[in-house]
Amino acid sequence: MSGNVRLGAGMAFWGDSVRPAIEMVERGDIDYLCCDHLAELTMSILAKQRARDPSLGYTPDILDLLRGALPHCVEKGIRVVTNSGGANPRAAAESVVALCRELGLSGVRVAVVTGDDIGADIDDLVAQGVDFANLDTGEPLSTVRDRLTHAAVYTGCEGIVAALRQGADIVICGRVTDIALYLGPLVHEFGWAPDDWERLGRATVVAHAIECGGQATGGLYAGDWAGVDGLEQLGYPIAEVAEDGTAVLTKTPASGGRVDVGTVSEQLVYEILDPANYLTADVTADFTGVTLEEVGPDRVRITGGTGRPAPQTLKVNMGYRAGFVGEARFSYTWPDAWQKAQRGITFLKKRLERAGFEYTDEIVEYLGHTSMWGSRVPEPRDPDLPEVVVRYAARCPDQAQARKVFTESVALYNNGPAGVAGVGTRPPLKELYAIWPCLIPREHVRQSVELLEV
Amino acid sequence: MRVVDIAHGRSGDKGDTCNVGLVAWDDEGYRILCREVTEERVAAHFGDLVKGTVTRYELPGIKALNFVLTRALDGGGTLSLRSDHLGKVMYAWLLRMEIEGPG
Structure with a gap:
């Protein structure tokens, strides 16, 4: 692929407004709409819902979003990547298929990516030597084993890439990392190797800058909160990513908010630990060399990120x-x-x-x-x-x-x-x-893809 | 002067760890931040709000410092009894810290 790939950040959490995403597909020039619906606590709530009713366990806001966005996505060829599947991606996909039929849309391919949910395999994995000791305290899993609500691995972009290669228009995942929602389309479009750490790391910095939606475009801006106009119709961020993993960040045309060095800088330091070792399932990204430059109104170039090999273990989020x-x-x-x-x-x-x-x-x-x-x-x-x-x-x-x-x-x-x-x-x-944070060696985790067609 | 006179910031949660990012408005401000806002002073400023450690990281390309505060959210976002269980307003306490100005 030559030219840029344009990624739009559609949702930042379960319950986020769906209107910015709908306005983005109406007015924005994007190739992919990437939507994050899962916070740490969300998986516990969704697992509880699934236990009560096997048709539940995903975040239903995906249906509100797609009801407004899908007709535009189909018309413009915008593909949607989302982790709204939560604890039940298959049920989410079936609901999306039903919605497509209701909207009279045909030929839409909906992919389900699974493999993150290890809740049923814990005892087997323990028998194979995975101890799931608490990452913070070192305590053994037996401390909370009988109170667990779910166990999900923060999985990478491999399943999303496979789904896109199979022609999926909508990719519904469970607990993939927020970053994977963005890396998946880029790896698919540019054909980056899974060990192209430099590009993966650079793009991870870009993904981190926009994954929290309106927080990159003037929402929650401490620097000049009173000077940001149009918060009521805040435009969500768009990254125009080049083949080398650098990008220009902008937002939905004719929307509120702003994209400048100030708003993007604040978001770059949001919820990071050691910036030289930002761990994801796909790459260890390094933020320390990142620089920003205003290249036009509401346009900021982001460069200087890099990466090193991905960790050998993946993070597991268990709830109890x-x-x-x-x-x-x-x-x-x-x-x-x-x-x-x-x-x-x-x-x-x-x-x-x-x-x-x-x-x-x-x-x-x-x-x-x-x-x-x-x-x-x-x-x-x-x-x-x-x-x-x-x-x-x-x-x-x-x-x-x-x-x-x-x-x-x-x-x-x-x-x-x-x-x-x-x-x-x-x-x-x-x-x-x-939350019981722990690790699993990556060889125990396999993602798989299933395609449903409307 | 206070940190707020030369920088802005944002904070958030990762389990029971809170991070506070400070972004200086210009090069001079970043120089002052690096000199004045040390791990020791930040730890003293947060006092018993932070029960663990304070570690500082530098992002010179965006004139930012990142402070990682462990055991800082009363058990973490899902357990914390605090109104600010996600650490969203911790940045503001750091912006209030008194520091020495240029010189």
Whole structure:
């Protein structure tokens, strides 16, 4: 392939607005729409849904997106690559096929990429010597084995490349890396070798810059938030990638937001660890030499990334049930709002103690004062403070304990200090899922592709 | 002066690790950042918000420093009791840090 490959970032998480992606395929000149729907916690939620109903377990926002985008994609030949399959890519693909029929679109090839879900194979893999020890703490998997909700490998772009080679128009994956959604189309179009570390690393830097959608185009911009126009119709980013892996970043034409060195720089440092060793399933990318240059209005050239061989192990994201959160919040008025709030918290803690409350950790936050930086913020000095909102939360072993936080707080309405408001209705109890990060040698992981045709 | 006078930033989560990226507005600002915003001072500035370690990395091509803070999110995004369970506002605390200006 000669010329550029134009990748559009369509979604950044499950629940992200679908409108920027639809506007991008309407107005933007792109070859691929790449959509990330999975955060760390998402797989636990989706696995729980799949356990309840085998037709669920994917992020249904893919259907909202495709309902608006697909007619344009078919007309313009834009292919879609997404990890919205989550814990059930096959079910997602079947729903997409049904949607195509409903929209009267025929000849659409929908690929399903699997191989990331090792939930059913854990015991076999352990028997083969994979220990799945916790990457952070070193603890053995047996600590949480009976509480696991899912186990998914962060897989690379190989399956996506195979699907595109087979002619897929829509590629639906489970837990592939966010980066793989972008590398897959590039490897397919440019025919890069799987060990072309330099190009893969360079393109990984480009993918990282745009994978969080509107965060590269002025959304969440700390540098000059007040100077960014049109946040309400923010354009999502587009990378025009050259054969050498460098790119010019831009956004949907006639959209809000901006692409400049400031907005892209902030996104480059978002959620990275050691920039010389950005680990993915496909390459170890090196961000340390990256440079940016404004080459036109809303156009930034990104160069200087590189890469080294991919790690021999792949990251596994397992989730396990970790109890429930009990939470209550209430507000106190002037006079003595600060003192009353603290008296209210003492009241709640003593009531909980008397109720035999069991918990592992707790937190007290004064919203509007300490909810962001906790103990780093000194007590308010204003003796005339109009109001204080206080929030109490605790991690509890089960629902019955967590429920006590609310029930014991209700008495604050008529037994506690005066001037209280907002001891509200019973909040839903939040179940906690913890992440068990671990590794698997890559030879144990095989992706496979299945093609469905409408 | 404060860090906010010479730089902007963004923060986020990876499990119980939070990273804070600072981007200087110009070369002089980057020089000051490198000199003033050290691992030791950042660790002291975050105090008990960060229970683990602070490591600094440099990205000179974009005039940025990246700070990796371990055990910094009360157990990580999925477990944390904090309102800011994803570390999205940790960058702002670092922008408030007092530093020495040019010279």
